[in-house]
Amino acid sequence: MLKTFKKGGIHPPEEKISADQPITCGEIPAQLLIPVDQHIGKPCEIIVEKGSVVKRGDLVAKSTGFISSNVHSPVDGKVEKIVRFPQLGGQIRNCVLVTPENPGISFQEVLNNEPENNIDIDQMTAEDIRKTINEAGIVGMGGAGFPTHVKLSPPPDKKIEALIINGAECEPYITSDHRLMLEKSKEILKGIAILQQLFGGIPIYIGIESNKANAIEVMERECKTYENISVVPLQVKYPQGGEKQLIKAVLNREVPSKGLPMDVGVVVQNVATVLAIHDVFYHKRPLLERVVTISGNLVKHPGNILLPIGTPVSYVINKFEIDTEKVRVMISGGPMMGKTSYSFESPITKTTSALLFFDESRILRRQENPCIRCGSCIEACPMGLAVAQLTEMIKANNIATSIKDSIMDCIECGSCTYVCPADRRLVHWMRFGKLMIKREN
Amino acid sequence: MIEILIPGLILGGFALISSTGLFIAAKKFYVYEDPRIAEVTGLLPGANCGGCGFAGCAAYADYVVANNTLNKPCPVADDETMSQIGALLGLAATSAEKKVASLMCKGTSQNCKLVTEYTGIEDCWAAMLVNDTTKACSFSCLGLSTCVRACAFDAMRIEEGIVVIDDEKCTGCGMCISSCPKNILHMRPKNKIITVTCFNTDRGAESRKACAVACIGCMKCEKACEDDAIHVNNFLAKIDYIKCTLCEKCVEACPTNAIEIRRIMVDAENV
Numbered sequence: 001m002l003k004t005f006k007k008g009g010i011h012p013p014e015e016k017i018s019a020d021q022p023i024t025c026g027e028i029p030a031q032l033l034i035p036v037d038q039h040i041g042k043p044c045e046i047i048v049e050k051g052s053v054v055k056r057g058d059l060v061a062k063s064t065g066f067i068s069s070n071v072h073s074p075v076d077g078k079v080e081k082i083v084r085f086p087q088l089g090g091q092i093r094n095c096v097l098v099t100p101e102n103p104g105i106s107f108q109e110v111l112n113n114e115p116e117n118n119i120d121i122d123q124m125t126a127e128d129i130r131k132t133i134n135e136a137g138i139v140g141m142g143g144a145g146f147p148t149h150v151k152l153s154p155p156p157d158k159k160i161e162a163l164i165i166n167g168a169e170c171e172p173y174i175t176s177d178h179r180l181m182l183e184k185s186k187e188i189l190k191g192i193a194i195l196q197q198l199f200g201g202i203p204i205y206i207g208i209e210s211n212k213a214n215a216i217e218v219m220e221r222e223c224k225t226y227e228n229i230s231v232v233p234l235q236v237k238y239p240q241g242g243e244k245q246l247i248k249a250v251l252n253r254e255v256p257s258k259g260l261p262m263d264v265g266v267v268v269q270n271v272a273t274v275l276a277i278h279d280v281f282y283h284k285r286p287l288l289e290r291v292v293t294i295s296g297n298l299v300k301h302p303g304n305i306l307l308p309i310g311t312p313v314s315y316v317i318n319k320f321e322i323d324t325e326k327v328r329v330m331i332s333g334g335p336m337m338g339k340t341s342y343s344f345e346s347p348i349t350k351t352t353s354a355l356l357f358f359d360e361s362r363i364l365r366r367q368e369n370p371c372i373r374c375g376s377c378i379e380a381c382p383m384g385l386a387v388a389q390l391t392e393m394i395k396a397n398n399i400a401t402s403i404k405d406s407i408m409d410c411i412e413c414g415s416c417t418y419v420c421p422a423d424r425r426l427v428h429w430m431r432f433g434k435l436m437i438k439r440e441n
Numbered sequence: 442m443i444e445i446l447i448p449g450l451i452l453g454g455f456a457l458i459s460s461t462g463l464f465i466a467a468k469k470f471y472v473y474e475d476p477r478i479a480e481v482t483g484l485l486p487g488a489n490c491g492g493c494g495f496a497g498c499a500a501y502a503d504y505v506v507a508n509n510t511l512n513k514p515c516p517v518a519d520d521e522t523m524s525q526i527g528a529l530l531g532l533a534a535t536s537a538e539k540k541v542a543s544l545m546c547k548g549t550s551q552n553c554k555l556v557t558e559y560t561g562i563e564d565c566w567a568a569m570l571v572n573d574t575t576k577a578c579s580f581s582c583l584g585l586s587t588c589v590r591a592c593a594f595d596a597m598r599i600e601e602g603i604v605v606i607d608d609e610k611c612t613g614c615g616m617c618i619s620s621c622p623k624n625i626l627h628m629r630p631k632n633k634i635i636t637v638t639c640f641n642t643d644r645g646a647e648s649r650k651a652c653a654v655a656c657i658g659c660m661k662c663e664k665a666c667e668d669d670a671i672h673v674n675n676f677l678a679k680i681d682y683i684k685c686t687l688c689e690k691c692v693e694a695c696p697t698n699a700i701e702i703r704r705i706m707v708d709a710e711n712v
Binding site: 084086090091092264339340341342364425428429431432435439 | 556557561562564566567570571572573574578579653
């Protein structure tokens with residue numbers, strides 16, 4: 001019996017159509033639009049101006065606080081201007097427009113030119129590791145974009161007993177983490193070893209869903225050379241990649257309401273984040289690129305591609321020969337929690353795990369109907385919330401103080417909307433309720 | 442006979458004891474409340490809009506009577522009501538300069554094209570969770586009625602994708618201002634009927650591309666104005682209502698019709 005979390009969860013069609021496609025490298029696009037705010041927390045401060053010359057790895061925007069993250073330029077080039085531009089999440093934010101010095105050259109060539117550093121992990125102190133990760137601007141690459149150094153700096157009264165590496169990748173269509181685990185398993189394990197050094201040899205679990213059998217096999221083989229690192233195969237269930245659900249599945253510990261994983265002595269890191277940590281130490285390069293899955297029913301040849309941060313979507317559209325006339329929905333991230341966007345010039349960010357393109361046939365336009373009190377949403381909710389009741393209260397603009405905490409516990413996974421037979425926009429109402437509560441405070 | 446008498450006496454006895462108790466309590470715990478508070482509350486509009494800064498009309502009346510001052514006039518009540526309140530309290534009536542809410546956007550469905558199809562919850566804040574804008578201009582009114590629901594005086598309605606404010610019904614309570622996630626509603630004096638109907642601070646070319654009636658920051662209004670009352674700052678014109686004399690020169694000068702004269706609409710039937 002494979003491990004999983006108990007409460008709720010759904011099993012949408014997996015649609016991992018790009019799982020067999022190796023990670024490819026593109027060329028450097030003609031223009032890069034580097035978003036300044038790619039993380040949760042305080043906005044960055046832009047330190048370049050029109051006309052500045054930047055080198056690969058140079059700082060473009062500086063973090064302004066503890067919960068904030070640096071942004072670097074992934075190419076050599078010149079800053080054209082600073083513009084407000086719609087991001088892949090729909091928000092309009094500042095971007096730095098960079099014209100690369102030599103567009104068109106293969107990105108693989110750039111990567112090959114980078115020297116490999118040999119480092120001695122045992123010599124590094126926890127402070128050094130945290131500082132390096134902070135300066136490299138690494139954020140959670142699973143989708144939320146929470147600065148990694150914050151997660152790695154628990155307050156002294158919270159003892160970290162275990163580290164979980166998130167390779168669940170429970171969202172349909174996305175295969176970028178799957179491919180990373182197959183192709184970069186050695187590097188990922190080296191990155192994990194750095195984190196192990198940081199926390200002083202705690203046990204490390206790599207949670208992988210059982211639909212990625214080859215990844216489990218590869219990772220298990222690599223784990224053998226390390227102590228205290230093990231792979232935990234998990235049952236296929238959405239939203240297993242959610243931090244709280246993964247902890248429940250792997251360690252059977254429940255994160256308390258309003259709590260953080262560190263409250264139960266656990267830190268969770270995504271596979272791609274760990275690889276980025278590896279690159280910082282072994283290649284001395286900050287977070288500059290990420291693997292993006294290009295998929296959806298409009299993509300004839302779905303695949304996984306390594307793209308520099310700031311590559312506009314139009315580059316991907318040309319590369320994968322997508323008919324823009326037919327595109328009706330473009331989603332960044334998975335179809336469950338991803339965000340729609342309307343501009344084909346929007347840049348990819350540190351948190352864009354996938355770009356999905358769908359045509360008219362995949363859109364459901366249904367009207368919101370009255371609740372039939374079937375309780376499906378309550379059964380499906382992985383946080384155990386009474387979604388139907390909560391949304392009724394939010395809708396009536398009558399949020400009782402006692403239920404505010406439950407609303408804030410919602411992880412916005414969308415399971416409730418997925419199962420609702422009355423087509424109610426449950427997760428949207430929950431997000432709206434969260435916003436209303438935040439506005440009150 | 443006795444079957445009726447005994448329960449009657451028992452109940453009567455209870456009634457006597459309870460009423461005595463209530464009478465004593467009423468005397469002992471009596472709190473004096475100025476009767477004028479109730480009278481002032483009765484005179485006030487009674488919409489509990491909060492435009493004065495107090496929790497509601499009763500709270501405002503309490504403040505007025507307790508401090509014996511009318512230095513903070515009710516923004517909603519008309520002059521007559523204020524003078525009645527003034528007469529009641531023996532104070533000189535003051536009245537606030539009448540203000541109305543005004544929308545700094547003319548991005549109707551013809552002027553500003555829709556770029557996304559939003560099918561979620563009918564609320565501007567909910568739409569902002571998904572996308573910062575549904576129209577080509579990122580500053581434009583979303584037209585999803587959040588302010589219409591916030592208005593207690595039925596002064597707002599959605600027409601052609603943007604909100605339209607009825608200046609006659611608007612009492613200037615300011616509830617819509619805080620309800621707008623785009624911050625494109627502002628207050629202006631009711632008699633100063635010239636208003637810039639744009640909030641786009643992008644460069645001229647970009648705003649023009651996004652909307653047909655955008656302020657492009659061309660400075661023509663600034664040059665046309667003889668009273669130094671309109672200034673372009675950050676590619677957006679802004680009127681200084683203290684200096685504005687309603688000469689309408691800026692309206693004529695504006696090449697994109699981004700400055701509007703809000704004439705009071707008169708119903709044809711009532712003329």
